[in-house]
Amino acid sequence: MTFARRRYGRDNYLYLLAEGADAALVDPGDPVAALELAAAHRLAPRWILHTHGHADHSGGSAALREQLGARVLGHGADSAWFPPDQDLSGEGEIALGTLRIRVLAAPGHTPGSILLMWRGRLLTGDTLFWGGCGNCRHGGDAGRLAESFAGVIAGLAGALEVHPGHDYAEANLPFVLDLEPGNAAAAVRLSEVRAARAAGQEPEPASLAAERAVNPFLRAGEAEVRAALGRRGVHARDGREAFLALRRLRDAW
Numbered sequence: 001m002t003f004a005r006r007r008y009g010r011d012n013y014l015y016l017l018a019e020g021a022d023a024a025l026v027d028p029g030d031p032v033a034a035l036e037l038a039a040a041h042r043l044a045p046r047w048i049l050h051t052h053g054h055a056d057h058s059g060g061s062a063a064l065r066e067q068l069g070a071r072v073l074g075h076g077a078d079s080a081w082f083p084p085d086q087d088l089s090g091e092g093e094i095a096l097g098t099l100r101i102r103v104l105a106a107p108g109h110t111p112g113s114i115l116l117m118w119r120g121r122l123l124t125g126d127t128l129f130w131g132g133c134g135n136c137r138h139g140g141d142a143g144r145l146a147e148s149f150a151g152v153i154a155g156l157a158g159a160l161e162v163h164p165g166h167d168y169a170e171a172n173l174p175f176v177l178d179l180e181p182g183n184a185a186a187a188v189r190l191s192e193v194r195a196a197r198a199a200g201q202e203p204e205p206a207s208l209a210a211e212r213a214v215n216p217f218l219r220a221g222e223a224e225v226r227a228a229l230g231r232r233g234v235h236a237r238d239g240r241e242a243f244l245a246l247r248r249l250r251d252a253w
Contacts, residue, residue, distance in 0.1 A: 022097030031060030050074030051125025053081030075112030108145020109134030131172030146243040158209030
């Protein structure tokens with residue numbers, strides 16, 4: 001079994017999943033970085049998975065498909081950005097050789113955003129970040145994102161490791177602490193992330209349980225988050241209104 005990630009650009013992550021020789025790349029926005037990662041593990045990926053269609057995640061897929069003969073899988077609702085060879089809409093689990101990957105529709109950042117679950121790991125694309133969530137300015141819908149958090153992510157096991165499509169932790173966590181100055185878990189996480197980056201290392205993934213303690217978007221229905229919003233003069237009647245208010249505050253922060 002192989003699981004590996006590679007940073008490319010400023011803060012993007014691509015991932016490599018493999019069972020034996022059966023290998024898949026996830027969100028290979030940079031084809032050179034993707035090939036280097038595959039070569040480092042002596043693998044020739046036969047599949048490419050998109051968590052969503054945005055070019056910074058799918059921009060390397062056409063070249064990789066041609067070079068590797070790989071098949072591209074993604075949700076058809078994001079075909080305007082990249083038409084997949086196989087539409088994952090309606091799929092609950094996919095079999096790629098010996099790889100078995102669970103697919104969870106999580107629209108909001110884009111209409112076709114999905115989460116991928118494999119061997120205790122949750123690949124969240126631009127839906128869920130360490131300390132935040134995806135913005136909805138590029139073809140998204142914040143109301144649908146709120147529903148994905150409340151209806152999909154809320155029901156997932158806390159032991160899952162969260163592996164996002166970007167490392168935005170150093171940008172998101174100061175917002176969390178501005179909103180919730182007493183959030184000790186967020187303060188510790190920010191310190192850990194900054195220490196890792198200062199040492200030239202990648203931050204360790206957070207469990208979903210740990211992320212729930214840190215990330216207000218995962219706690220939008222809780223009284224303490226609504227109280228924090230109230231201190232900003234924002235009065236949310238329920239979790240959906242709180243989530244939308246958080247997204248607006250984060251957009252303007």
